[in-house]
Amino acid sequence: MDQLADMLDTLSGIIWSEYVLIPLLLLTGLFLTVRLRLLQFHKLFHALWLALIRRKEAEGVQGDISHYQALSTALAATVGVGNIAGAALAIGMGGPGALFWMWMTGLVGMATKYSEALLGVKYRREDSVGKQSGGPMFYLRHGLPGGLGLTLGVLFAVFGAIAAFGIGNGTQANTVSQQLNAVWGVPTWVAGIAMVIIAGTVIIGGIKSIGRVAAGVVPIMILLYIGVTLLVLIAHAGDIPAALALVMTDAFTGQAAAGGGAASIFVVIQAGVARGIFSNESGLGTGAIAAAAAKTDQPVRQAMVSMTQTFIDTLIVVTMTCLAIIVTGVWQEDGRGDGAAMTSAALQDGLAAISPGLGPLGGYIVAIAVAVFAFTTILGWSYYGERCIDFLVGHKGVPFYRVVFVAMIYVGAVASLDIIWLASDIANGLMALPNLIGLLLLSPVIVQETQKYFGNPDWKNPDIKIPDVRQ
Template identity: 55%
Template sequence: METLQNVLNTLGGIVWGPFVLIPLLLGTGFYLTIRLGGIQFRTLGRSLRHAFVDKNEAESDGDISNYQALTTALAATVGVGNIVGVATAISVGGPGALFWIWVTGLVGMASKYTEAFLGVRFRVTDSKGEQSGGPQYYLKRGIPGTFGKVLAFSFAIFAVIASFGIGNLTQANAVAANLESTFGLDPWVSGVLMFVLIGSVLLGGIKSIGRITSAFVPMMIVIYVIGGILVLILQIDTIPAALAMIFTDAFTGTAATGGFVGAGIMLAIQFGVARGIFSNESGMGSAAIAASAAKTSHPVRQGLVSMTQTFIDTIIVVTITGLVIVTTGVWDVGREAAGTMTADAFSAALPGEWGGTIVSLSIVFFAFSTILGWSYYGERSLESLVGRKGTIPYRLIFTAVAFIGATVQLELVWSFADLANGLMALPNLIGLLILSGLVVRETNAYLKFDPKLRASTEEVAAYMRAQGSDWK
């Protein structure tokens, strides 16, 4: 077992290292940003309005609203990485790592747009009349021949594995650990509670998940962000110096201080990019699965809505975490303290036990929501391999695995799932590059027709007929 653990750690280090996923994910994001004309910058305002204000997609094809699709993807994405992952990046790469997390998020918005567009563009209607899509479909349907089928099959296999590990076992363990440390709740009790809650939600399928996340996710993000803003208000005089340190250290590295051993510019880039990708999942292909279930009249519209997920995750939630850590001065305590660094930062600024309680509850909420989002990702990936007959068994096993994750420490599974999480990104990124021409062509055409995203469902349908499009 120890040998297998070492092998997995080595392979994971290669896949997530500076020569495979990091340049491929970042490079793909830059490439798509250029080809799409900086779509994340020129359409952000319209995209946020369409995601949270517009209600004109209710009669479109799909299983859940575009807002519910967004919150389902946010549920899976806004997780422990937004709290512990950011702290780890800063504890190793210094404050400058936060700058590279921002860069990763900004270019990653183009990747998220592209994969969500393709998810809707190539989605299919399954035997139950529900929409199914994601890399496991658009790689096979969009790229002809055996190569596309191999890419799709590879993504589906690794996505199913990752759903049980990164999306379940490790998250359930984080919930149980924090409930025990904060409230003294026995892990077995936490396991039973999660078994019941997760099972009751999953039995209802994507519509049940969409209803829960649409109410639950905004609440959990708002609570965490308000807590962070309160900290920053109390530390407002340190914010200018903190921002100066973040931008300076991003290009010069950070000298050793306190428990921090020092870091050069490459370490800041490596950990900033790696943790940024781990947090917002842009380019991983996972969010495209949720986007494919959305009620939308055109792939461009849902692509723009899904793109805002990365903005919310990285530019808002991650920024709050990073600034709280840097402004309170706890960032230099050393890598060993990364797991509690965010909680220590909140506690240093807020009175009494409020800081630690907010972070602990946020970790519980973030991790639980991640389990719900990833359950759908894994289910749809398995369905593409074995059909609808695998749905109910998957839900039952997934629910049972959450109980196991809450009560047992499984380092080997963590390493295996981390590797699978990285490997599922590889076929997706290859597909995004191959299909980028189609995305650019259809995006430019649609935005020329409906630049403000104000066209009605009927007007979009007429436009589609005039284009001779058969994307549905």
Template identity: 50%
Template sequence: MVDFLDKVSGFVWGPPLLILIVGTGLYLTFRLGFVQITALPTALINAFTRRKQDKLSEGDITHYQALTTAMAATVGTGNIVGVATAVIAGGPGAVFWMWVMAIFGMATKYAEAVLAVKYRVKDAKGEMAGGPMYYLERGLNAKWLAILFAIFGSIAAFGIGNMVQANSVSAAASNTFNIPTWVTGIVLFIITAIVILGGIKSIGRVTAYLVPVMAVFYVFGGLIIMILNVDLVPTAFNIILTDAFTANAIGGGILGTVIRYGVARGIFSNEAGLGSAPIAAAAAKTDYAGRQGLVSMTQVFIDTIIVCSITGITIVMADLHQTGIDGGALTSESFAVFLGTPGMYIVGIATILFAYSTLIGWSYYGEKCFNYLFKSTKAITIYRTVWVFVVLFGSITLIDIVWLFSDIFNALMAIPNLIGLLGLSGVVAYETKRFLKVAKEEKAAEKKAKVS
């Protein structure tokens, strides 16, 4: 069964899907006039400030909380393990292609959020509900695709969002602090129940504090390494850029070995195109879909351009990627080369925080997919209850088959979502033009007010 699922995973995540994801990002980039570049400064300002108008707008949580909830689900083991496996399998040049994927992925993430807000609805509890299942049904008039996405999303959440993350937390706690896995499992069971049983408002409050702390902690550790070894940084960049255009990159298969692993791990890390993050974006208090779109696209910038770069550059500087060390251990050993034991602690603690944040973020994604299928408050209660018990099970044991199921269902989520993005790209373009006009008028009004 494992061999069979491994082949299925390799097939669904093959060149056709990777080309579709990259192609969608490229198409949206040109159709939206490179909005991810021209509007990035404005996006970052909107992400970390709260406007008076936002308080009066419909939604459950602030722009910032919606961003951190999505960041919590996205900044996970992919930023530590995923980058390491990309460098091992594809070489240092894979980091460059992760950056390229991030640039186009920002346009994809922007479009997902715009559609999520545009087609969101209020559920039976009076909370906002949105995401691919809603814009596929209400925008594209393809309810069958919406149902497929909801099925794939609710199942995938238990794999990549629950068991895999819970196991990563317990493994990191065991390897770094010698804490028994069953102890970690019980603690995770309790704190996860406390957070997720309170719904999106509770999750938003927790991630608003957790995400910046964990991101700054890890990034600060990486920056210390770069500052103390600044002479190695230019060499690392040179290796990454040179290796990105080697024979393997150009001729190693349809996409090339280096490109394929860079693109695949970039998607695994920032989730642009999977359709998960717009579920959180739909809950934001916002007056224009485009405004939340800008906020959401900063997630890819922070996740890949900042956090993943710390991992990738440190690994290349340490030059251990050809020694046979696997996955997260490579990142840990690379930090230890420069900081000794404290470096291993930094990676261990970051792994625990990253994995746990993903666990609570994905609980909301899975819950909303499940609620779309059954439209019942009782269904949500059942889903949350099962979720916390699966956390306990995943902390103690993880079957290899779970990883494979997770990979397969993530790919299956992406397909209907990408169809929706391409089919509704005209709506995204219209909403973008409409919002940018308003944003320009707001900026002019602010400037006039300052002068007067």
């Protein structure tokens, strides 16, 4: 068993190494950024307006949930452990300069997320029970010719269904149970049963139920976390310019690292890029599955809404987490922990600077945020895995999948199954490979759709129907 674990750990390290997936994800984002002529920059404010302010849905269009619920579902599956614990790990591994490379990953990742969502809506299909179903498996199958598209689509769906049980289920359930146990002494088995009941109730209701819960819980939790972190930054406002200067200089020198050691420039880049990708999932294709469920007849419009997920996830939440860690100085102090523990220490120290009595509140906020975000990740990934199963075997496999998925929540809450998590981590990485191939090969379609949409003089009017480019 130990040999199997070592083998899987080695394979996971290769797939997620600086030689395979990390550069491929980053370079694909750069390629799409160039092909789309920096769209994520000059259309960002309009995209945010569509996503957060203009929330009226078109009437009589296909889809199962609103575009806001689709965005919230995608955020539910990404904002969480990666933003709170992962961002801190990046600073711990590579020093403050890692934040710069997380920014770069987020900026090019917006183009990737845009492209995934556009294709997800364009190539979606109605399943046997009348629900919209889309994502990489569909745009690979129907967008690429012959056996290549089918093979890549099947591979993505297989890896996606496997990954859902690890990154989207067991590891998240374990995080929730451990947080509740550490902070409030809740037995892990009690947390497991509670999660099974609550998650099972939501998951049985399908994407409409998941979308409603995500739209209600995720924005509130994000605002609460941002609000507390903002208080810390306000209390250390005088330190922010120096912190930003340190981020910029360390990104290219690699002189700072946790504990005052030296980190090479390569380690800084690797830490920032890897954690940035883990945070926003741009390139993994999952966001396209949520986007495909949205009520819309405009692939480009939904794509703009979807790319704001990466902006919110990485460029706002991750940035605030990292700056709080840097300005409070906890990243340089031994014994302050890593991951979520480092973030908790930063918020506790920051709030204590305002008033000593507020210090413990920071720890509670982090514990609650990690638990809630991890739980909503379970909900989001349950839908991703379900769509993969539906693609592979049809709707008849979905009820069985849901039962197994919900049961796995309890297993994850009470046990640490390292081999299963390693296998899931590998599958999670392997999801990206067929998806990235598809994005590169279908980039002409992405560009054509985009030019058609923005070539219409009325594109800013969300009530105007702009025909998409059907093949």
